[in-house]
Amino acid sequence: MIxxxxxxxxxxxxNVTLELGSLNIVxxxxxxxxxxxxxxxxxxxxxxxxxxxxxxxxxxxLASTLWAGPERxxxxxxxxxxxxxxxxxxxxxxxxxxxxxxxxxxxIDLGLPIPSMTRFSYDPExxxxxxxxxxxxxxxxxxxxxxxxxxxxxxxxxxxxxxxVRDISxxxxxxxxxxxxxxxxxxxxxxxxxRAWRFYDDLRxxxxxxxxxxxxxxxxxxxxxDGSDIGAAVQTIIEIGDAEALRxxxxxxxxxxxxxxxxxxxxxxxxxxxxxxxxxxxxxDGTLRYILLAAALLSPRPPELMILNEPEAxxxxxxxxxxxxxxxxxxxxxxxxxxSHAQKLVSALMDVGDATQIELQKNMGETTVxxxxxxxxxxxxx
Ligand SMILES: Nc1ncnc2c1ncn2[C@@H]1O[C@H](COP(=O)(O)OP(=O)(O)OP(=O)(O)O)[C@@H](O)[C@H]1O
Ligand SMILES: [Mg+2]
Numbered sequence: 001m002i003x004x005x006x007x008x009x010x011x012x013x014x015n016v017t018l019e020l021g022s023l024n025i026v027x028x029x030x031x032x033x034x035x036x037x038x039x040x041x042x043x044x045x046x047x048x049x050x051x052x053x054x055x056x057x058x059x060x061x062l063a064s065t066l067w068a069g070p071e072r073x074x075x076x077x078x079x080x081x082x083x084x085x086x087x088x089x090x091x092x093x094x095x096x097x098x099x100x101x102x103x104x105x106x107x108i109d110l111g112l113p114i115p116s117m118t119r120f121s122y123d124p125e126x127x128x129x130x131x132x133x134x135x136x137x138x139x140x141x142x143x144x145x146x147x148x149x150x151x152x153x154x155x156x157x158x159x160x161x162x163x164x165v166r167d168i169s170x171x172x173x174x175x176x177x178x179x180x181x182x183x184x185x186x187x188x189x190x191x192x193x194x195r196a197w198r199f200y201d202d203l204r205x206x207x208x209x210x211x212x213x214x215x216x217x218x219x220x221x222x223x224x225x226d227g228s229d230i231g232a233a234v235q236t237i238i239e240i241g242d243a244e245a246l247r248x249x250x251x252x253x254x255x256x257x258x259x260x261x262x263x264x265x266x267x268x269x270x271x272x273x274x275x276x277x278x279x280x281x282x283x284x285d286g287t288l289r290y291i292l293l294a295a296a297l298l299s300p301r302p303p304e305l306m307i308l309n310e311p312e313a314x315x316x317x318x319x320x321x322x323x324x325x326x327x328x329x330x331x332x333x334x335x336x337x338x339x340s341h342a343q344k345l346v347s348a349l350m351d352v353g354d355a356t357q358i359e360l361q362k363n364m365g366e367t368t369v370x371x372x373x374x375x376x377x378x379x380x381x382x
Contacts, residue, residue, distance in 0.1 A: 021356035023331035028360030033367030048194035125170030201309030217265030231265035241300030324348035
């Protein structure tokens, strides 16, 4: 389980550290930094696929994703007696992401290259990476480190440092490149975990949504990000997963209704009062969305971490309590972070179980966490 998440220099997240529980709900007003937090997590998981630089580029590069405020706020700037202005930078340009879990911690630090005769001199590069054991980074528990192009790993009983790669490319992460069963077994474990983090922010339910169309069904223990393989995912849960939990979740939300999967792998719903089941194209947006969420959350192959962005969109308030129950059930199998606008979902979660509420607010353009003491976190230094 991830116990702590840290982001610095990314959009409005100038310097945020969060403590996480098994079920977390992130809320806050418009512009408080919820989506930025979601994207920061995505960027971290992209690092495990060596895709972080490419996804940063897709977001407009470092120039646009880097914190746009001053390096530091002086007391006078906070009090308003002095205008907010940048001064000569004390530290290098840096965008940092990291997390600590029960057993490992990881941090990555991205910056700008030394100017040279290339048209790519604004491409960000990975300056530093560190992997350590235990909750916080210290001198003795660091076991893999990347500085520029050099990757070192500590191995053996004596814990000797051992150079693994001398010329890793600036866009490749060491956990993606140096994970192997000989020197980098821990890196391999970490990489596989991070690659498996599952993000849902685009479950489509519009008229042309792929989830409304028949499909070729194959064994599907993990619902696709857009929900296109919903029929196969539901059938897989029925065959090898917790079919009873799925049945209960649907009956709980829709007054005893039942879902099944048709010949062409389309979901169907039997409702009290109707002579025939309704097929996917006939289901309402909210109904289909709830079924998609149930299939995602009851995956027979749960990841270590699942992140849902605004799952309540288009759900009637009556469905929020069943959704909260579903989230609580799913959080017994994997760690969950929900980013949400709906205060009602927060209250429903608090009613049915224990969730960690993370409320974000914006203060002088910077995202801060309401009423929470920051957990202990130490960045590796360049
Ligand atoms: N490079 C940057 N530096 C500082 N702030 C930024 C930067 N890029 C975007 N922002 C601001 O950060 C804030 C947080 O944006 P974000 O999209 O995370 O908000 P949100 O909480 O998801 O809001 P909403 O509820 O409207 O979706 C916004 O006000 C945005 O304008
Ligand atoms: Mg948002």
